[in-house]
Amino acid sequence: MKALVYNGVGKVALEERPLPTIQKPGDAVVKMVYSTICGSDLHIIKGDVPTVSPGRVLGHEGVGIVTSTGASVSNFAAGDLVLVGCITVCSTCAHCRRGMHSNCTGGGGWVLGHTVDGTQAQFVRIPHADNSLYRVPEAVGKKADDLKALVMVSDALPTGLECGAQNARLAPGSSVVIVGAGPVGLAALITAQLYSPGFVVVVDLDQERLDVARGMGAQYTAKPDQAKELVMRLTEGRGADAVMEVVGVPQTFELCQELVAPGGVLANVGVHGEKVDLHLETLWSRNISITTRLVDTVTTPMLLKLFAAKKLPAEKLITHGFSFADILNAYSTFRAASTTKALKVIIDFEQDVQGASGTGVRQNKL
Ligand SMILES: [Zn+2]
Ligand SMILES: [Zn+2]
Structure with missing residues (x-):
């Protein structure tokens, strides 16, 4: 099979690899239908994630069809159309039992495209498949765009x-401020609206991304240097109840500290590669909470129901599509987002979903 392989800092290539096989009773092998590229894949290629060894197949997202399962897999069988969760869940370690799947110590967490081979390949082995795959709801159907x-x-x-x-x-x-309008910032904007916020301000340097944010429901947008004035005007000088940092650089984390109201929450989403200043001299007396987290995929079943009910405009995050053979171009386009205007790019493995198995692909009834 063909796979997109990380070969050390700055180097990726489309290479021939042996087909993955079942190694443990909880494994499944999935034939990929669609995948995508994540900002963390770019961090890996830049050398920011030293836990990724050269030779690793990248990718931790996608939709595919189960082709084989280990002896202990009971939720899935060959022919099932599945969503691959970006976090692998052993479900039995102390962290998993608290819902902190990203901290799994039982062979899960963020492992796909990190410490085991990932989804930017024609086939992928999924450890702990029963807890880490999700059957595509029947209401979603099998249309390519969906x-x-x-x-x-x-x-x-x-x-x-x-x-x-x-x-x-x-x-x-x-009152909500989202600093950073990349794909995850915009995903935060989409999901923030599930809570019926009073208003959302999206902050970014790129005017086109701010325009996209308006189209996705942001009432206000601002460049970083105008953000404080706008937020204070909208909140009678108090600041915002909820501020999300979705960039991962010191300047934006510092800006967020200036925008949060007394009693408010600063949620860090961005992946930080260097230390930042924490202004406790101004924050200590103001009942501020700062939260951090890696995604645990505990909300994936809920998001699948919202998606099936057509209440998540997920398609708005996708700007480009490429065949798998053209994945190196997809990387170039995604990396040059400021000029290509790329948000998420879809990788198409050009599989026939309708004819995936003799009896048709099995899906969930909601
Ligand atoms: Zn990712
Ligand atoms: Zn675990």
């Missing part, structure tokens, strides 16, 4: 919801 949009439920949407909207403790009427 299954492409569903890929956003692997990572972008649960990250926006869990690390953003939930960790920022949104409530009806909340």
Whole structure:
């Protein structure tokens, strides 16, 4: 099979690899239908994630069809159309039992495309398949555009919801600021609206991304240097109830500290590669909470129901599509987002979903 392989800092290539096989009783092998590229894949290629060894197949998102299962897999069988969760869940370790799947110590957590081979390949082995795959709801159907949009439920949407909207403790009427309008910031914007906030301000340097945010429901947008004035004007000088940092650099984390109201929450979503200043000299007396988290995919079943009910405009996060053979171009386009205007790019393995198995692909009834 063909796979997109990380070969050390700055180097990726499309290579021939042996087909993955069942190694443990809980494994499943999935034939990929659609995948995508994540910002963390770019971090890996830059050398920011030293836990990824050269030779690793990248990717932790996608939709596919189960082709084989280990002896202990009971929820899935060959022919099942499935969503691959970006987090692998052993379900029995102390962290998993608290719902902190990203901290799994039983062979799960963020392992796909990190410490085991991932989803940017024609086939992928999924450890702990019973807890880490999700059958595509029957109401979603098998149309290509719907299954492409569903890929956003692997990572972008649960990250926006869990690390953003939930960790920022949104409530009806909340004043909300989202700093960073990349795919995850926009996923936070989409999921924030599930809470009926009073208003959402989206902050970014890129005017086109701000325009996209308006189209996705942001009432206000601002460049970073105008954000404080706008937020203070909208909140009679108090600041915002909920501020989400979705960039991952010191300047934006510092800006968020200036925007949060007394009693408010600063939810960090961004992946930080360097230390930032924490201004306790101004924050200590103001009842501020700062929250951090890696996505746990605990909301994936809920997001699947919302998606099936057509209440998640996930397709708005997708700007480009590429065949798998053209994945290196997909990387170039995604990396040059400021000029290509890319948000999420879909990788199409050009599989026939309708004819996936003799009896048809099995899906969930809701
Ligand atoms: Zn990701
Ligand atoms: Zn675990």
